[in-house]
Amino acid sequence: MKIAGILFDKDGTLFDFQKTWGKWAKVFLSEISNNNIEEAIKLGNHIGYNYRTEEFLSDSVVIAGTPKEIANKIISFLPKWNIIELINYINEVAKSAEIMAAVPLKPLLIELRAKGLKLGVATNDGSLPAIAHLKSAEIFDFFDFVVGSDSGYGFKPNSGMQKEFCRRFKLKAETVLMVGDSTHDLIAGRSANMICVGVLTGVAQKSELNSYADVVLNDIGEIPKFLIENDC
Numbered sequence: 001m002k003i004a005g006i007l008f009d010k011d012g013t014l015f016d017f018q019k020t021w022g023k024w025a026k027v028f029l030s031e032i033s034n035n036n037i038e039e040a041i042k043l044g045n046h047i048g049y050n051y052r053t054e055e056f057l058s059d060s061v062v063i064a065g066t067p068k069e070i071a072n073k074i075i076s077f078l079p080k081w082n083i084i085e086l087i088n089y090i091n092e093v094a095k096s097a098e099i100m101a102a103v104p105l106k107p108l109l110i111e112l113r114a115k116g117l118k119l120g121v122a123t124n125d126g127s128l129p130a131i132a133h134l135k136s137a138e139i140f141d142f143f144d145f146v147v148g149s150d151s152g153y154g155f156k157p158n159s160g161m162q163k164e165f166c167r168r169f170k171l172k173a174e175t176v177l178m179v180g181d182s183t184h185d186l187i188a189g190r191s192a193n194m195i196c197v198g199v200l201t202g203v204a205q206k207s208e209l210n211s212y213a214d215v216v217l218n219d220i221g222e223i224p225k226f227l228i229e230n231d232c
Helices: 017-032 037-046 067-077 083-094 105-114 127-136 160-169 183-191 220-229
Strands: 005-008 118-122 145-147 176-180 195-199 215-217
Touching: 005 160, 017 037, 017 083, 037 067, 067 083, 083 127, 105 118, 105 220, 118 160, 127 145, 145 160, 160 176, 160 183, 176 183, 176 220, 183 195, 195 220, 215 220
Parallel strands: 005 118, 005 176, 118 145, 176 195, 195 215
Antiparallel strands: none
8 A cells, every 4th residue: 555644753753862852851950940950850750851861761751741741740849830831931942952863854854755745743742842843953844744732633642633634634544654752652643543653763662662563663764665665
């Protein structure tokens, strides 16, 4: 069956998760704790982040969580903040993250567009940070569809964003790849009846993704080869 579209997760898929968010999280936690290192370490622990090594744990809420879910993990430790202000702050400062591409993105996206594929991004990040990151990487214009957890289509592992991608472009779900680095991405894709492709540029190991994916690739750079080998 010929593939008609590809829906990508953002962090851990288009962008290397640890390289993009590891250092940023340390700065964010330092600032929000008023440079109190002990408090920053404590906040890091509550979101599954090792402040000293600048790495996220495999079960971190940040990997697949929404800004609201992240805020809920730490709001009780920040008495001067309310939840709405904290979510807005997370979205605002996330736009400044120095993104690191998982692979050279422009050549890949040019190749995929040349095949006539509809391309989209569905992220549990906020919409504004997502757009800012894609523009920073100079790849925003390659995508027909970019939605975040605040776009009105729900958030992963629910499949609202996936279903909207298919509805908007009149695509049959079984002709669409859902590509992501987390089980949330793959569960959402499976619920929408998409072909699920896991990648290893996030935190999850292959053994974690195998049960939910039709195939697990090292990174999105292997997608063209996958399409050729499967006559897609």
